[in-house]
Amino acid sequence: MAWGAGVTTSPRPLRLRQLTGAVERGLQLAVGLVLLVSVSAFALSYAQWSSYDGQRAVLAITIVLAVGLAGMHCVQRRPRGWDLAACQVAMIGGVLLRGDVTPEPGTSESPVIHLMAPMLMLVLRPGQRPVAAMVATTVAFIGARWAIGGEDSLLAAAQETPAVLGAGLAVLYLASRIRAAARAAEQTLRDRRDAHVARLSAAEVDAVAFMHDDLIPTLLAVASIPDDPVTLTAVGHALERIEERPPGPAPRDLAVALRAVCEREGLIAVFDISGVRWSLPEGVGDALLGAAGEALRNVARHSGQQRVEVTVHRRPGSIMIRIADPGVGFEAGPGVGLRVAVTERVAAVGGVARVHSVPGDGSTVELTWRSRRLARLLGLTDDREQLIRAAIPQPGRVAAAAGSIFGLGYGGLAAQVALDTGPQPWCWAGAGVAIALAGVVVARMGRRTVPVVVQVAVALLTATMLAVALPTVSDGGLRGTGAWLVGFSALPLIALAWVTPIRMMVLLLAPSTVVTAVVGLGTDLATADVLHLVLPQPLTVLFVSVLAATCLHTGSELVDVDAAPEPDWSSSLDAQLGALIVPVRQMLRRAAARQLLPTDAGEATLLARSVRDCLYLPGVEHADLRAELAALRGSGARVEVIFADRPVGTRTLANALAALSGAGCQQVTISGGDDEVRVVVVPGLVGDDAARVTRSISISWQTLLEPEATVLTGPPDLARVIRRGARRPAPG
Numbered sequence: 001m002a003w004g005a006g007v008t009t010s011p012r013p014l015r016l017r018q019l020t021g022a023v024e025r026g027l028q029l030a031v032g033l034v035l036l037v038s039v040s041a042f043a044l045s046y047a048q049w050s051s052y053d054g055q056r057a058v059l060a061i062t063i064v065l066a067v068g069l070a071g072m073h074c075v076q077r078r079p080r081g082w083d084l085a086a087c088q089v090a091m092i093g094g095v096l097l098r099g100d101v102t103p104e105p106g107t108s109e110s111p112v113i114h115l116m117a118p119m120l121m122l123v124l125r126p127g128q129r130p131v132a133a134m135v136a137t138t139v140a141f142i143g144a145r146w147a148i149g150g151e152d153s154l155l156a157a158a159q160e161t162p163a164v165l166g167a168g169l170a171v172l173y174l175a176s177r178i179r180a181a182a183r184a185a186e187q188t189l190r191d192r193r194d195a196h197v198a199r200l201s202a203a204e205v206d207a208v209a210f211m212h213d214d215l216i217p218t219l220l221a222v223a224s225i226p227d228d229p230v231t232l233t234a235v236g237h238a239l240e241r242i243e244e245r246p247p248g249p250a251p252r253d254l255a256v257a258l259r260a261v262c263e264r265e266g267l268i269a270v271f272d273i274s275g276v277r278w279s280l281p282e283g284v285g286d287a288l289l290g291a292a293g294e295a296l297r298n299v300a301r302h303s304g305q306q307r308v309e310v311t312v313h314r315r316p317g318s319i320m321i322r323i324a325d326p327g328v329g330f331e332a333g334p335g336v337g338l339r340v341a342v343t344e345r346v347a348a349v350g351g352v353a354r355v356h357s358v359p360g361d362g363s364t365v366e367l368t369w370r371s372r373r374l375a376r377l378l379g380l381t382d383d384r385e386q387l388i389r390a391a392i393p394q395p396g397r398v399a400a401a402a403g404s405i406f407g408l409g410y411g412g413l414a415a416q417v418a419l420d421t422g423p424q425p426w427c428w429a430g431a432g433v434a435i436a437l438a439g440v441v442v443a444r445m446g447r448r449t450v451p452v453v454v455q456v457a458v459a460l461l462t463a464t465m466l467a468v469a470l471p472t473v474s475d476g477g478l479r480g481t482g483a484w485l486v487g488f489s490a491l492p493l494i495a496l497a498w499v500t501p502i503r504m505m506v507l508l509l510a511p512s513t514v515v516t517a518v519v520g521l522g523t524d525l526a527t528a529d530v531l532h533l534v535l536p537q538p539l540t541v542l543f544v545s546v547l548a549a550t551c552l553h554t555g556s557e558l559v560d561v562d563a564a565p566e567p568d569w570s571s572s573l574d575a576q577l578g579a580l581i582v583p584v585r586q587m588l589r590r591a592a593a594r595q596l597l598p599t600d601a602g603e604a605t606l607l608a609r610s611v612r613d614c615l616y617l618p619g620v621e622h623a624d625l626r627a628e629l630a631a632l633r634g635s636g637a638r639v640e641v642i643f644a645d646r647p648v649g650t651r652t653l654a655n656a657l658a659a660l661s662g663a664g665c666q667q668v669t670i671s672g673g674d675d676e677v678r679v680v681v682v683p684g685l686v687g688d689d690a691a692r693v694t695r696s697i698s699i700s701w702q703t704l705l706e707p708e709a710t711v712l713t714g715p716p717d718l719a720r721v722i723r724r725g726a727r728r729p730a731p732g
Contacts, residue, residue, distance in 0.1 A: 019182040019189075019554050024124075025077045026550030027175055030543045031120045032074025035087075037539060038113065039067040045108045045528030059097045066090040067117050079124055087117035088137070095144045102152040105159045106413075106481035108532035112160040115141050119168035123175050130172055138165050159416045159481055166409015167487075167540065170402045174547050177398050178554075181391045185554045207572035211611055214238050215584070219608035222591045223601045232592065239588040242573070242581070253277060254285060254292075254319070255312050261293045265300040268307045275314030281371070287349040288321060288367055291342040295323045295365040303327025303363070318370040329357040342367075388498060388548065390555035396445035399495040402544070403438050410488045417481050424477075427485045430469035434485075437461055437492035450499045455508060458492050463511030465489065470516065475523040478533055486516055487536040497544040498551075505545045509538045576614050578623075583607060606633045616646065624654035631661060632668055642671040649717030652698050653677050656712055659696035663689040672716070679712040 046060045066086035073079045094114035103109040118137050122130045138161050146154040218238045221231040255273050262269040280288070292310075299308050303325045311322040343353040346367050357363035388395050414431065418424065437458050444450045466489055473482050489512060497505055513534055520530035574581060587604055590596050610633075613626045632639050647653070653670075656679060660668070667682040684706050685693055693710070694703050700721070701714030715721045 019186050020179065022553055023178050023182040023550045026546055026553070027124060027178075028074040028077050028079055030546035031079075031124060032071045032076075033546075034120060034539055034543055035067050035071030035074065035117055037535065038116065039064055039071065041108070041528065041531045041535060042067075042113060044531065048526060048528055056097055059093045063090040063093045063097070063114065066093075067114070070117065070121065074124070079121070084118060084121040084125065087121050090114050091118055091137075091141060092144055095141070095148055098149070100149050100153075102149045102156050104476065104480040105156040106483070107479045108526075108528040110156070110160060110480070111141075111145065112157070112164060113532070115161065115164045116168065119164065120171065123168070123172050126176065126179060131169070134165065134168050134172070159413065159420070162412035162416070163409045163481075163484065163487060166406055166412070170406040170409070171543065173405055174398070174402050174544065177392065178547055178551055181551060182554050185391060185558055188558060203572040204576075207576050208615065210238075210241060210573065211576060211615055214241070216608050216611050219584070219587065219604050219611065222587065222596070223604035223608065226591055226596050226601070227594065232594075235588050235591045239585070239592055242585055242588065254280070254289060254321075257289050258292055258296070258310055258312070258321075261289075261296050262308070262310070265296055266306065267296060267300055270307070270309050272309070272311045273314075274312070275319075276316070277314060280319065280369075284349045284351075284369060287345050288319070288351070288369060291345045291353060291367055292321050292323060292365075294342050294345075295367075299323065299325045299327065299363075303329075305362075318368070321367040322364060323366075324362065324364040326362040329359045329361055329363050388551050388555055390558045391551040392555075395498045395551075396442045396495075399445065399498050400438075400442045403442075403491045403494055406494065406540075407435070407488065407491055410484050413481055413484045414488070417477075417484060421477065421482065424473065424482070424485075426469040426472040430465045430485050431488050433465045434462065434489050434491045438495045441492055441495040445495070445499060450496070452504075455496055455500055455504070458496060459508035459511055462489050462492055463515045466512055466519075467515045470519045475525065478520060478523060479525060479529050483533055486533060487540070490537045490540045493537070493541045494544050497541055498548045500545070502542065502545045502549065505541060509541055513538055576618060577611065578614070580607070580610055580614065584611070606630065609633060609639070613641070616641070616643070617650070621649050621651075625650040625657070628654045628657035628661075632657060632665065635661070635665070637665040638667050640667075640669045642669070643673060644671075645673040647672075647674045647677070647716040649720050652700065652714065652718040653679075653716040656697045656701060656714065659693045663693060675715065676713060677716045681710040681712075682708070684708055684710040 043060075043064050067090045070079065070083035070087050073083055091111070091114045094111035098109065098111060103111075106112065115138070119134055122133050122137070125133075142154065142157040142161060145157040149156075214234070215238055218231070218234040221228070221234060225231050255271065255277075259269070259271065296308065296310075299305070305325050305327040307326060309322075309324045311320070311324075313320040313322075342365065343355070346353040346369065349369065351367060351369035354366045354368075355363070356366075392398055411431075414424075414427070441450060441454075441458060444454065466486070469485055470478070470483070473485075477483060493505070493508060493512070496508065500508065516534045516537070517530060520533045525533070577584065583603075584607055587600065587607055590600065591604075610626065610630050613622075613629055617626055629639055629641070657668075657670075660679075660681065663681075663685055665681050667680075669680045669682075670677060671680075672678050684690075686705075686707070690705050690710065693712075694705075697703065697712060698714060698718055700718045701712055704711040704713070
């Protein structure tokens with residue numbers, strides 16, 4: 001009786017994801033990358049100095065080590081408590097590095113580049129009043145520059161810090177919103193898990209009650225009085241409940257699924273399958289299977305033929321399914337059902353369906369789907385914005401608020417530059433263009449998705465604005481705060497980062513980055529100054545892209561839970577019965593059709609007892625024992641199981657029962673509990689059977705051989721005894 005060997009599994013409640021931990025890891029990765037890039041740029045700038053003494057060398061090495069190690073710890077997702085202190089030390093070291101010399105504000109030699117490191121580390125410490133700490137850090141930086149460099153350094157620091165403080169506060173705002181979204185999502189998942197467990201428990205209770213109250217008595221009645229009207233009524237009721245089953249998940253292999261459809265529709269199918277199997281994107285496989293299934297059903301119902309040819313041609317990134325029949329065909333175009341269920345279904349996922357038919361010469365349905373390889377390469381998916389909105393319902397507002405904070409910082413810098421060097425009309429006009437483009441993106445995000453063509457247009461317009469405005473800035477201005485427009489131009493791209501994958505974002509950043517680099521290289525700027533000019537925009541945008549990716553992860557968890565199948569009675573019954581569901585259904589069908597054979601009475605009894613085993617010995621941990629009990633009963637033995645407490649594991653007991661196979665046992669009684677089980681075989685084993693059983697059982701078991709009975713005693717699961725540290729019993 002092979003049906004006793006089925007493994008049953010209990011339905012699992014929803015797993016609660018640690019979304020807040022995932023958000024923190026995303027923040028740490030983003031901060032770490034920014035720190036490593038910025039400290040590398042500083043090291044390159046320092047290496048180009050014409051001269052430096054030992055004190056400066058020590059300070060520079062200290063800065064590189066402190067910020068570099070902090071960045072590495074963040075990338076490794078294990079920042080330490082002293083990393084913030086190390087970055088603050090590096091900030092003061094940057095001030096001391098230049099001594100009483102005041103570099104031009106905003107240049108690659110300015111100490112302000114070291115202020116961002118402690119700002120970002122404060123973002124990773126949300127419970128430490130980060131806003132106050134950021135302001136205090138900024139004040140400390142300004143004070144240190146004043147104390148060391150005098151009034152000139154004070155004025156330079158006051159001019160530089162608004163942009164850095166604004167960027168830090170904008171990042172903090174984004175981090176706080178993402179953290180809040182993760183906490184809310186975790187609570188939502190927790191609530192849904194509790195509701196899922198409640199529904200799961202109710203479904204399990206219903207399934208167990210059906211097995212105990214209906215199924216077992218019905219099978220016993222089939223074994224004893226199969227033709228009685230009461231038995232037939234019970235059989236009909238049990239069969240109706242078992243066969244009221246929702247459709248299970250479609251097979252992962254499309255060809256296997258199509259074979260199943262052909263078998264279900266009674267079609268004689270000839271399959272021609274070529275190519276290597278590969279995973280279709282989510283939704284595409286279901287659409288193709290649904291369309292092909294409808295085409296096969298049309299063959300079975302309307303073609304007048306039972307023969308069909310099915311061709312599945314697979315190539316990486318594409319698939320073609322052709323269904324051809326030699327039936328009666330049709331004259332007119334495909335009907336509403338074929339159009340909706342086949343052509344429109346395939347078109348909805350980007351595929352093409354062609355239907356060709358000639359009266360008297362059959363019909364052919366061809367389904368073709370090709371992936372958008374470039375879109376897949378760039379990470380563009382139709383559901384990205386849906387996932388973002390699942391975590392943050394209004395990402396446009398978040399992008400607008402973060403951009404406003406960021407823009408205020410650079411606006412304060414621009415205002416001081418205007419007071420110091422005079423107005424920059426082209427830069428202010430460019431800033432207006434950047435604000436307008438950001439507004440367009442945010443407004444579009446608030447109403448609908450932002451198509452790729454709009455994203456590309458925004459990126460190109462941003463680059464064009466920089467190409468027009470940056471050449472109007474003097475070479476000296478490009479070295480310092482005069483190039484504030486480069487940072488300001490990140491505003492529209494920051495907004496796009498919420499709806500654009502990182503790989504696509506890199507391409508969108510390329511035009512502005514190239515324009516900025518070309519303008520910088522066209523002057524007498526040093527390499528370090530060109531890097532200092534180019535890096536702010538891509539670093540800021542990619543930082544936000546990483547944060548948006550954490551929202552994508554949070555949203556995907558919520559969407560996955562929404563799409564998870566609800567626990568129902570049928571799945572719970574499957575979990576309880578496992579492989580037994582097939583022979584039970586077959587037995588009930590034969591009983592309902594009055595097609596039982598004389599030998600079916602014994603099988604019905606064995607099935608009833610095996611179902612009872614599933615009640616009292618459920619789960620994977622008892623699958624082997626249930627199989628051996630079914631095998632003993634199938635050999636003709638009367639088996640009785642009496643457990644005071646259900647054992648946690650029974651693998652060793654199952655092996656002991658396997659040793660009894662072929663011994664011709666008549667009566668087997670199993671009793672005991674979690675620590676020790678006794679197996680009594682009546683009459684006792686003698687001769688070769690006794691010797692074979694003694695050799696086969698575990699050394700942890702004892703054997704008592706008597707003519708009247710054989711008694712086997714030992715732990716039901718030796719592995720569990722060993723884990724508990726118990727001593728093995730001496731062999732008998």
